[in-house]
Structures are given as C-alpha cells and as structure tokens.
Amino acid sequence: MSIQIQINKPEDKPTYQEIKQTLINVVKSDIYYRKLKDGKFMQSYKERIKKLCQAEDPQEYVLKLTMTIFPNKAKYHKAKDDYKEFYGRDPKILNTIMELYKLYYKLAKDHFITNKQVDEETEDFLSSL
DSSP states (O other): OOOOOOOOOOOOOOOHHHHHHHHHHHHHHHHHTTOOTTSHHHHHHHHHHHHHHHOSSHHHHHHHHHHHHOSSHHHHHHHHHHHHHHSTTOHHHHHHHHHHHHHHHHHHGGGOOOHHHHHHHHHHHHTTO
C-alpha cells in the first residue's frame, strides 16, 4: 500500500512578457479581420502596449492595470459576456481577447475588492465630513 501526497503548487501568475505578447496577438487578430488601424479598439491596444513598454516596472504596471480593469469578479464576467456578444462573429479576435482576460483575471483575482473593504474605504472617505 502506497500513500500519495499531493502538494498544491500555487498557480503561476502571468508575467508582463506574456501579457505583452497576448496584447500583440489581439492587434494581430484585428489586422486579420482588416479592422481600422486608426479605430478606437486598435488604438487602445496599441496604447496599452506602449505604456507597458515604457513602464519603469512593467510587472507592477500590469498588476495595476488589471486591478483597474477588473476590480471584482462581477466586472470580469460582465466584460467577458460583452466581448462574446460583440465579437462573436470574429472568433479570432474573441479568442485572443478571452486569452488576455484570463491572464488579467489570474493577476487581479487576489486583489478583488470585498464588501468589507468597500465599507471600510467608504467610512474612511466620509469620516472627514
């Protein structure tokens, strides 16, 4: 009789290099469908790549970006649903965005704001009245 011990390794967090490559893949998928390069979508992803490349600490930049985009789990699911609806006819774009959002989620999920934190921050904010 053998005893097996399973050690749970913490989930690896995506690196800024992985995020950058996935951002580039989103742009490539847009070009694949001949979307406008000067359109809002392409320009916003170009800007994300630019800011990531210029960041003093790219990993910290990516973490803060993900926390801004996904402050909580509900916002993550809403964004995914919106993109599925909007890009359902462009599967290459949809798949690359979903891959990006999975990476963002892995980074942001440990930092989702809780109701308790909302209450505490609200109390702190209003305490100066």
